[in-house]
Amino acid sequence: MADFIIEIGTEEIPSNMIPALVGELEDKVRARLAEKRIPFEAIKKFGAPRRIGLCIWNIAEKQPDSDETLLGPPASIAMNDNGEWTKAAEGFAKKNGLKLEELKVIEGPKGKVVGAEVQVKGRTAEEILAEVIPAAVDSLYLPKSMKWGDGEHEFVRPVRWVLALLDTKVVPMNIKGVEAGNTTRGHRVFGKEGAVVADPTAYFDTLKHEHVIADIEERRKKILRALGDLAESVDGKWHDDKPETEELLKSVIFLSEFPSVVLGEIPQEFLSLPTPVLSTCLREHQKFFSVYKNGIGSKHEILPYFLAVCDGPRTLGETRTILEGLKNVTIARLQDAKFFYEHDKAVKLEKRLEELKGILYHPKIGTYYDKSRRMERYARELAPFFSIDPDVAAKAALLSKCDLASLLVQEKEFTSLQGVAGGLYAESQGEDPRIARAISEHYQPVMGEDGKASPYSLAVTVADRFDTLIEFFKIKETPTGSKDPFGLRRAGKMVVEILADASLYEGGAKPKVSLEELARRWYGKDCPELLEFLKERLRHFFENAKSPDGKSRFQYDEINAVLATPMNNLIDMGERLSALNAVRQEHREDFDALGVAFKRSRNILKGLPSYRLDPAKFLPENSKEGVCERELHKAYIQIKDKAEEDIARGEYRGALRSIATLRPHVDKFYDEVLVMCDPEGKDPQKTAVQQNRLALLERLTKLFYKIADFAEIVPRES
């Protein structure tokens, strides 16, 4: 057993690429070592701005030996009529280092050939690593690659050194034109070049001595600890539970080789800026964390501090110098932000509407002005479903994109404030608070302190995303495979989640909106592709629903059964699915059997017209068939009214329990009765009996189709 390390030393790799690169490197090396049948105990990946690599602990010194059959030329050429080996056989033996005595005739896939059974010595780990590592590096996916120097090699950034050690020995290999050696490089400023690494186990300590923490997790912990301590020192916290803050953390871990954190102050005059503007400015311009007042709640009140992650070990005096510099830049940035914000605040949002005519949404779709006008209409039409004031909803939608024309949002660093900025301007201009909130949240509705989303925000969000879907489906720019350049899947997901997630409306009005009807009305006609697309999003939504134990809540066939009904009210679909799932668990066998029976009915009924049900036409009770069909009909009549009533009242469980009682009658019917008793239609009397039976099956199917298509239920194997 031996340990191995590969470190690829580079110029600074973009921080967001390092995790993916080392992750993929590990996967590729693992796969290749498995292919080469060389065992090892563990792989540890590491990465920092100037290095990516792997440690492979306890790798076998060589592959196991193996038996192989070598195949040569056909026996007809390799052996003469006297059974002696010919020149061809001698050539084959020589090429493979075999003696003539070792050759024999072997039945190969294409007939008899000369060949030999040989034992192949396993190759050494050194040989295999020298082959596998450069190949794995060459196969890495590079989202953006570059060339340097003479332009012969391509990688994410220039490769400047390679460390490759198997225990104490250098494994000769060439990566991107650089020969491997036994040295690494320390921190750019605080470490030395050419630090010798004794063996793989010494790597991390050697580097730490040179002021580099190569271990990703260790850097992460160091940063987290320092952020926490410093925030606490001013009675604050640094995390605001926002994804952007998480992203920033991920990025700073890979922006320094030896992180240290400093706490700086923000001049009081900038605290008049709204928190989102202030924290976005610090984050996007400077990669700083903001500090918030301690306490729970969705509101994050900012404190006049920032936290910056620096690279290198620091003494107090140096920290002061750095902070002075950081503060200078920060003030300049904040001055810009303040200028933009104050300027924008003075321009009424409505006045910006005209400017939207000059901002293109998509060349084939038109400007943001056009989009705003459509959204205005959609929000108005959605208002009744959300039980909200149509005028207020329409105005919120109309103004929601106006901040795109503001100075602030047009700055690259503040584009992420789209919506939020508009909300702030609306608020400061005395706009209706419902409108301000909807503008602010229409990219991502937020739960209020009451734990509920604002229905105005939800309506404007749906109007926005639905418009996006309709317009891109109109110009046929729809997602294919992994390509979804306009984020339509995300938009569809948002629409479906808002319209299907009953928990958003707890205690409030649930929208009674028909998705199919909206799509038809806004698209101008039926668009099956759009409906199919939305159905897939809804399927994902149901599939992702979890029960309290963390498992998927619904079975796939239950989802299929509900999705086979029209996509009208999505919350109602969810309720039907829950009921089906629950009642099915009580009556498993009944539902499995009904699933089979309904599938049979569906197949029989396919393509046939509706017939009139006439109880007088059932066969008399003196026949077995007559008994069965009459019993089924009776059972149907018994439950019909109550089931319909239950369905109308949304009491799906009751309705489903009724259907479960039908099972023995349905089973018996199919066991005893031949529905298609006159397939050729030759005997008018029999034809009437057949049509009557079809009519009964159709009634049964239709009764429950309002809940789900039971033909989709697949019996469980148990």
Add this chain to the structure above:
Amino acid sequence: MITIQELIRKMKEFWAGEGCLIAEPYDLEKGAGTMNPETFFRVLGPKPYASAYVEPCRRPRDGRYGENPQRVEKHHQFQVIVKPSPEDIQEKYLRSLEFFGIDLKKHDLKFEEDNWEAPTLGAWGVGWQVMLDGTEITQFTYFQQSGGFELKPVTVEITYGIERLCMFLNRIGNIYDLHWNERFTYGDMRRETEKQFSIFNYSAANIELFGKWFNECEAECVRLLNNDLYLPGYDFCLKASHIFNVLDARGAISVSARQDLIKRVRRLAILSARKYLESQGLVEKKNG
């Protein structure tokens, strides 16, 4: 206090010591040192080259009437290009900072990804913005393509923002407080210019005239290039590019027209590069 002119002297001294030819600015308006023919043409083709020069850069949209402490319509770059890029170019660069008087151990240094792209030049590169205590002091770029042509060998371009660096060195937050030499401040030298050119760029420039000039420069550029005069031809490409920037600042370009104008300037740049490569016998002859 290190003055602007002293910093420039040190920059020249350092890079001359590294074997760079010290060139002078090109006498036409431009937005970046990259557009100087010294870079634009020299990065093309296989011949090794190394030069360094100061380049005054005009960016009409950055004008703030001489009132913003950090944004100006015209600033100065110190441009270094080396082809092929040497193995230790980052280390050389860091030594240059020390040579200007920066003790790197006392500051926070980061190379943050920043890929440079100049759509009007058909050029892009990969590299970083070098951050010192949060201030961007340099653009560091490995040129990958210029004038629409792949570059091999690869040129490295180091662009120092002279004012930024000088502000950093002196711990000064306001550009106008810098000293050009011992007697004159940056404000003495530049504030009035900033004011007048901001007025010019944002409100006084004659839109009609500039629009006409754009078309004329474009036509003249193509005519000259098709006569294989790539140097004078490229001058008109630079002029068209600057005219575009003025019109843009002047608010005279609509969203849809903007893309079209950028495309037209790029066409001129690509044809200029092509004519240069033709003259070197590196590509087949073809007129635009």
